[in-house]
Amino acid sequence: MQSIKPAAPIGPAITVNGVEHTMRVDVRTTLLDYLRDHLHLTGTKKGCDHGQCGACTVHVNGRRINACLALAMAHQDDEVTTIEGLGSPERLHPMQAAFVQHDGYQCGYCTAGQIMSAVALLDEPCGTGDAAVRECMSGNLCRCGAYANIVAAIQQVRGEGGK
Ligand code: FES
Ligand code: FES
DSSP: OOOOOOOOOOSOEEEETTEEEEOOSOTTOBHHHIIIIISOOTTSOOSSSSSSSOTTEEEETTEEEEGGGSBGGGGTTOEEEOHHHHOOSSSOOHHHHHHHHTTOOSSOTTHHHHHHHHHHHTTSOOOSSHHHHHHHTTTSOOTTOOHHHHHHHHHHHHHTTOO
């Protein structure tokens, strides 16, 4: 008897944290909602949902974007990294470890976005002084005001040449 193979998934593909997924979502679904509601990657936070707070920052092909302003379907064949793909509790990314070391968070709501921005910043033409770092991080708001410690964490990782 002839075996019947399951049909290959049909649909636009997206790679998230190294795993390829077939997107089956309404074309109006934002990348943020796709990550949180469809893939259950809730580390990426929804703050303003209007591109103003940076809580939803993820990497797409190595560059940071606000996931609330992007449509999932517009990122077909792209590689997305969320905070879950950066490090793990057992093996923190150097930036995650530096945020812990410098108390770069209080409530932590902004933290995933801050860390994703901070990691991307190190590959951008950002000046090295504290003022330049603040400017480059200005799209990420922290309602708790942990800014001084966030800058200290970034500068430490930069100084160590870490990524
Ligand atoms: S939730 Fe995307 S910028 Fe605020
Ligand atoms: S630590 Fe609370 S919003 Fe940043």
